[in-house]
Amino acid sequence: MFSFSITATDGAARCGVLSTPHGRVDTPCFMPVGTRGAVKAITHRDLEDVGAQIILGNTYHLHLRPGDELIARAGGLHVFIGWPHPILTDSGGYQVFSLAAMRRVTEEGVQFRSHLDGALHMLTPESATDIQARLGSDIAMVLDELVGAGASASASARARGGGARAGARGEGERESARAGAPGEGEGAGARDAGERESARAGARERDLREGATAGSAGEAERAMERTARWASRARARLLELREDRSVAQAVARTNPGQAQFGIVQGGTDPALRTMSVQRTVEIGFEGYAIGGLSVGEPVDVMYDIVAHTAPQLPAQQPRYLMGTGMPDDLVECVARGVDMFDCVLPTRNARNGQLLTRHGVISIKNAQYAEDLRPPDPECGCSTCRRFARAYLRHLYVAGEMSAATLMTAHNLYFYLDLMGKIRKAIVFGSFEKLRSEFHRTFSRRPQQFR
Numbered sequence: 001m002f003s004f005s006i007t008a009t010d011g012a013a014r015c016g017v018l019s020t021p022h023g024r025v026d027t028p029c030f031m032p033v034g035t036r037g038a039v040k041a042i043t044h045r046d047l048e049d050v051g052a053q054i055i056l057g058n059t060y061h062l063h064l065r066p067g068d069e070l071i072a073r074a075g076g077l078h079v080f081i082g083w084p085h086p087i088l089t090d091s092g093g094y095q096v097f098s099l100a101a102m103r104r105v106t107e108e109g110v111q112f113r114s115h116l117d118g119a120l121h122m123l124t125p126e127s128a129t130d131i132q133a134r135l136g137s138d139i140a141m142v143l144d145e146l147v148g149a150g151a152s153a154s155a156s157a158r159a160r161g162g163g164a165r166a167g168a169r170g171e172g173e174r175e176s177a178r179a180g181a182p183g184e185g186e187g188a189g190a191r192d193a194g195e196r197e198s199a200r201a202g203a204r205e206r207d208l209r210e211g212a213t214a215g216s217a218g219e220a221e222r223a224m225e226r227t228a229r230w231a232s233r234a235r236a237r238l239l240e241l242r243e244d245r246s247v248a249q250a251v252a253r254t255n256p257g258q259a260q261f262g263i264v265q266g267g268t269d270p271a272l273r274t275m276s277v278q279r280t281v282e283i284g285f286e287g288y289a290i291g292g293l294s295v296g297e298p299v300d301v302m303y304d305i306v307a308h309t310a311p312q313l314p315a316q317q318p319r320y321l322m323g324t325g326m327p328d329d330l331v332e333c334v335a336r337g338v339d340m341f342d343c344v345l346p347t348r349n350a351r352n353g354q355l356l357t358r359h360g361v362i363s364i365k366n367a368q369y370a371e372d373l374r375p376p377d378p379e380c381g382c383s384t385c386r387r388f389a390r391a392y393l394r395h396l397y398v399a400g401e402m403s404a405a406t407l408m409t410a411h412n413l414y415f416y417l418d419l420m421g422k423i424r425k426a427i428v429f430g431s432f433e434k435l436r437s438e439f440h441r442t443f444s445r446r447p448q449q450f451r
Contacts, residue, residue, distance in 0.1 A: 002138065002259035002286050004318045010432040012311070012337040015424050018318060020086040020138035021257035022078060023053070027318065028334045028423055030416045031056045031088060031342040036065070037081040040347050041405035042413070044083050050382065050410055051417040053085060054138075056342045059131050060092030060123070064114050068134040069252065076136030076254030088342075089137035091128045093144040093263075093291075094323070105145060107226065125233040129260075133241055136254030141289065142234040144227040144263040147220050149296035220267040227265045228279035235260065235283050259286035261320060268297050270308045277312045287318040290338070294324045303332055310337035327356060327419055331439050334423055335432070346412035351405045353397045356412050360444035362390070364408070369394045382414035 001021065008015040018025040032039045032047060034055040039047060047055065057077060062068060074080040077087055096103050096110045103112035109124030125143045132140035238260050241248045248256075262285040266272030280288060290309050293302045306321060310333075313319050320340035321333050330341055346356060355362040357377040362369070364376075372390040384393075384407045396404035426435040 001257045004287065004316070006316065008428045010427045010430050011335065013334050013423070013427050013432045014337060014339060015427040016318070016339060018054075018086070018340075020054075020259070021255055022084060022086045022138055025053045025086055026421075026424055027339040028330070028420055028427075029054060029340055030330065030420050031340065032347065032413055033342055033344045034081075034083075036061050037077065039409075039413075041351055041402075041409045042347070044081070046406075046410050047413070048085075050414040051421065052413065055083065055085070055087055057087055057089045057135065057137060058092060058095065059089050059128055059135070059141075060095040062089075062135060063092070063123075063131050064116055064121075068131045072134035072136070072252040072254055076134075078136060078255075086138040088139040089132050089135055089141065090322075091132070091141040091143040092123060093141075093146060096123060097146050105226075107229070109143070109230075110145075125230040126237040129234045129237040129241070130251050133238075133248075133251050133253040133255075133258065137258060138255065139287065140238070140258055140260050142227075142231045142260065142262055142285075144230065144265055144291055145223040146227075146265055146292040146295065147223045147267060149268060149301075217269070220269060221272055224265045224267075224272050224276045225279075227263060228276060228283075231262050231280055231285075232283050235262075235285065261285055261287040261289050261318075263289045263291040263322070264309055264313070265292045267292060268301050268305055270305070273305060273309045274312060277309060281314060285317075287320060287340075288313045289320040289322050291322045293321070294343075299329070302329075303336065306333050306338060307336045313337075326445060327416065328440065328443055328445070330416070330419065331423065331436055334427075335436060346416050347409050350408035350412045353404075353408070354412075354447075355393075355408055356415050357448075358415075358439075358442055359448060360442075361447045363447045364390065364394045364397050366394075366447075376411055377415075380411065380415065381418070382411045384408065384411040384414075 001019075003019045004016060006014050006016040014027070016027045018027060018029075031054050032052050035058045037057055039055060062071065062077070071077055071080045077089070078084060096112055099112050099115070102115070103110055109122055109127070111120065111122050113120055123143060128143040129140065238258075241251060241253055242256075262280040262283060264273060264276045264280055266276045290306060293305060302324065310319050318339045319337060321338045323343055324330075324333065324341060325343050325345060333341070349356065353363060353365045355364055355376045358379065359377075362376060369390040372394075374390055375385040375388065376390055376393065377385050388407060393404060393407060396407070422435060423432065426432040
């Protein structure tokens with residue numbers, strides 16, 4: 001069964017253990033994104049080697065292909081993909097958000113057309129719960145509705161008839177894996193979504209570019225309220241599956257110990273975030289996620305919202321920040337009380353030729369690395385850094401060899417997971433603030449030029 005215990009604290013930073021039907025997860029943790037049942041460019045064996053304890057799958061994509069009923073007949077997602085460790089499944093809300101013109105949101109749920117064949121589908125809080133029950137993940141997320149960063153003017157500004165200017169796209173924004181497909185834990189991004197929307201949605205995007213209006217603030221509030229109502233329906237459905245064996249059998253539930261997390265929405269409005277926390281906690285879940293961030297707001301705004309929201313969540317339950325982000329984001333949000341993270345950034349950036357190191361980003365395609373025989377990071381313990389030089393990795397990337405993505409993905413994930421391990425150790429020994437300051441002294445988001 002599912003449980004969570006806190007083993008150490010250092011300020012707001014927390015060290016703990018998630019216990020699930022498929023094993024334990026040490027927190028703070030980072031979850032590699034395996035949207036379709038596979039983390040891109042890397043095998044499960046290599047994931048284990050770099051220290052992954054839990055991965056993330058996506059309800060939307062697995063429902064469309066190969067299908068949750070097929071996966072249930074195979075014995076659940078763990079059996080189907082050959083991953084015996086914990087899995088968290090996203091509900092698909094972010095992917096539906098990124099579909100833009102191909103979806104319609106109502107109180108019942110979200111009607112959308114598949115990006116694969118254009119077929120019409122309906123995702124409701126109940127059906128998203130059932131799909132995840134068939135997948136058998138250890139942690140299932142409720143269906144939520146989110147809006148872009150611009151639709152988040154504060155309640156106080158709304159009362160004055162004003163609004164906050166829409167934020168510039170943040171560096172942590174998740175992007176679509178390929179043109180025309182909904183985000184795979186990555187998101188199509190508010191700007192790309194706006195380009196595909198209908199005339200009505202296009203007008204809304206123009207409002208956001210000019211400055212968030214009272215209407216856009218109302219949109220954020222409506223989405224938050226709907227998310228809370230959907231959360232209540234999702235919880236009721238999961239409790240029905242737990243308590244009625246006949247219903248569970250009809251759905252083909254594959255993991256009786258599955259936990260369910262609620263999601264806090266509200267954009268960048270602190271008042272809406274507080275309201276969402278209260279509504280979601282009243283329902284009662286095994287854990288809570290902070291959603292709707294890293295969708296275009298400035299990084300400092302994201303940090304402020306996390307700092308505002310996380311302390312209001314139950315102290316003895318896990319806190320999950322969805323879809324964030326850069327290594328420094330992980331450090332800063334651990335400092336604000338977050339326990340769990342996921343993001344496509346380390347794997348996506350690896351496929352695009354970027355290595356993340358303790359000093360920052362190496363863009364391996366740059367000519368300066370053509371004859372550089374040093375490892376990507378001389379102090380890194382990953383297999384890529386132990387065996388291969390920057391010059392060789394650049395050669396593989398420029399030549400279009402598939403192994404370039406594999407080797408660089410292994411390094412980036414090792415870097416993230418090793419960082420989380422160092423954070424956990426620092427929290428236990430009461431030295432987290434020292435680690436935090438040292439990390440910021442050495443790490444830079446700007447690509448390295450001469451190192």
